[in-house]
Amino acid sequence: MIHSLLYVPANQERFFPKAAQCGAGAVILDLEDAVPEDRKDHARSMLAQAVPAVRSPATRVYVRVNNRPDRLADDALAAAEAGADALYIPKVETAGELAVLDKLLEEHGFASGKIGFVPLIESSAGLLEASAIARAPRVIALVAGGEDLATSLGARPTAEVLRIPKLMVHYAAKAAGVLSFGLFRSTVDFRDPDGVRAAALEAREHGFDGASCIHPSIVPILNEVFAPSQEEIAWARKIVAANEVHAAQGIGAFELEGKFIDAPIVARALDLLGKAGLLDEAKEDQ
Known part of the structure; x- marks a missing residue:
């Protein structure tokens, strides 16, 4: 089981050793929001060294790609060629998008058993298609992206605002038999470990399997809370x-x-x- 997922910018080599040693169930090498536009090509080129650098016997490696026509295919193929275990795919709104990406990977020799998909639901359109998305090819887990989802709704990313949307995504994941990652509150504030712990306890009560974070200090909290005592x-x-x-x-x-x-x-x-x-x-x- 994966209880913690740590985001790491794919172009920040200095973070790789710590990421490999922090005990995260998965490291998400980020090519999207954490990388400036003028560094995205460089970040992609670093995947070949980044993926093995952050992997450990207990840690899987995911890559968050850019879900844009000018970048998605190249990001996905670079991640697959580097040996990533799954693609973290932001802003997914239909199952058809994943079917197209699945076909692309198949055509390049990457069968479904070699690399999976973790769609991020980050808009109201995606939210209403969550059940179909969860059943799309290669999907191993589902996530509701709180910050982007709240922005798309014109709302603030508070736990109260995110509760129902995140539960909708969570229910879709469970109905499809895939993992469900997330907390009701935003996970970007790593300076509030007590708040993160309380949020993780609440999420686990609802059946979430784990959650992501942006700082290694949060990894032990997530591992402890989501793992059976x-x-x-x-x-x-x-x-x-x-x-x-x-x-x-x-x-x-x-x-x-x-x-x-x-x-x-x-x-x-x-x-x-x-x-x-x-x-x-x-x-x-x-």
Whole structure:
């Protein structure tokens, strides 16, 4: 599971060593907003060295491309050739855009198993197409871009304003069976770690899988909050073990430590063990 994603400008080589060592589940090498227009070609040319530089055994590498006719194809192919695990694609408004990009990559020898898509929903048009976008080729996760989305709505990027749009994108991701990244508040203020922690806790309660950040200091907070705790893992193991015993007796619902347990709760326990990387162990125990 990916609980934290760290944005790094693709043209800022000095940030690469720290990015590789900070423990992020994914590093997003940014070719878009973090790179001035006159440096974008240079940033793209650096991907061949940047992708391996920020990768580690525990860290995947995504590349945020420029979703513009004059840049998208070249950015996408450069990222694929550099070995990126996925493209972070901003301002996606239709599933058709992703189908065209999928075809381009296929034509250049990059099959769907080699590189995935993470669409960013950043407009009201994209928001209303989120369900179709989530089911487009190569999509592995969905994100609502808070700052741009609020701007497109003529609104301020507050947690209250972003809550419903982000939940709409989140529901679309879950319905399609892909990951969902995000917090209800904006993630650009890394100088408020307590606020980020509270926002991450709230997002996790809603089922979000992780969130992005722009500073390495936030990575440990996201990893801690979105990962199952030892107490939760112990609870899930207890539920699964008790269910195995009762299932052998033909009992589908039972009481455990004063609490009613039935199929949805068992499924939630198994899901939690899956997020902790312990699902195979649980299945073997059954």
